[in-house]
Amino acid sequence: MTSYHLLNGDCLAEQLRQTNINQDFIICRECLIVGPVAANSLDVFWNIRAQFIAGTYQESVEKYFDKTVRELNKINNLPEQSEICLWFENDLFCQVNMWFVLSLLSKYPSFKVFRVFPVITNKADMWKGFAQSTPETLEQAYHSKIQFSPDDIKLGKKLWSAYQNNDLDKLITLAKTPSDCFEYLEAVCQAHSDRFPLDQSLGRPEKVIQEILDTQSRDFQLVFSEFVKREGIYGFGDIQIKSMFDRLIQ
Numbered sequence: 001m002t003s004y005h006l007l008n009g010d011c012l013a014e015q016l017r018q019t020n021i022n023q024d025f026i027i028c029r030e031c032l033i034v035g036p037v038a039a040n041s042l043d044v045f046w047n048i049r050a051q052f053i054a055g056t057y058q059e060s061v062e063k064y065f066d067k068t069v070r071e072l073n074k075i076n077n078l079p080e081q082s083e084i085c086l087w088f089e090n091d092l093f094c095q096v097n098m099w100f101v102l103s104l105l106s107k108y109p110s111f112k113v114f115r116v117f118p119v120i121t122n123k124a125d126m127w128k129g130f131a132q133s134t135p136e137t138l139e140q141a142y143h144s145k146i147q148f149s150p151d152d153i154k155l156g157k158k159l160w161s162a163y164q165n166n167d168l169d170k171l172i173t174l175a176k177t178p179s180d181c182f183e184y185l186e187a188v189c190q191a192h193s194d195r196f197p198l199d200q201s202l203g204r205p206e207k208v209i210q211e212i213l214d215t216q217s218r219d220f221q222l223v224f225s226e227f228v229k230r231e232g233i234y235g236f237g238d239i240q241i242k243s244m245f246d247r248l249i250q
Helices: 010-016 041-056 061-077 092-105 135-144 151-165 168-174 185-193 204-217 220-230 239-250
Strands: 003-007 025-027 083-087 112-116
Touching: 003 010, 003 041, 010 025, 010 135, 025 061, 041 061, 061 092, 083 092, 092 151, 168 185, 168 204, 204 220, 204 239, 220 239
Parallel strands: 003 025, 003 083, 083 112
Antiparallel strands: none
8 A cells, every 4th residue: 555645834744854754745835724715616715725825925826836736636646545644733723724635535535544643742842743853753653643534534524614614613513523533623623713702802812912012022033932832722833923913013
């Protein structure tokens, strides 16, 4: 059986190149935690995302299709019975990307899909994912992988549908589904719901940033570090936090 590794980012690919794990990588280069995702077909979805990425991150539409869409389209050409290992972390950023990937993989029932969890030895580092991994712990993670059952894959697809349609109630309900393939799912889905309070006040991430601005510092690097320390569950990078920071500091 041929194994392929579907990775949430190029940094992990560089780390895995230092191991004895085979190098058949497909890289998910998306940040579905931000921007529009609602679409009634995959083609429309790709075009909506391309326009958003181009307008937000100064990247051309052509580059998005070349780097992101073409890469994920490799899934369509994998042989039947392939083993697909999903290397995604537990934070919201990674989980949303993984839900989307599972919706793509759900079209290929012959695939054997596995979840590879980061090895976390200190609970304080639970949201740091693979960032602190060594070649040895990456190989340990791979050998400890867990297979998605058909129901697990259906759950991932349903989570993506609820997220894509901004159905927060459905997302919270689905998060209660027991599954060994999804860790901290209830906390992660609640963190997403907390971004959109019913009273239209600041969402949870913005409230935390505002508190840091009011009580600690207005220096972005310090705000960024403190936010990640408090709210690593979101998995936001500096670009996502800088966007909120800029709006709040005006």
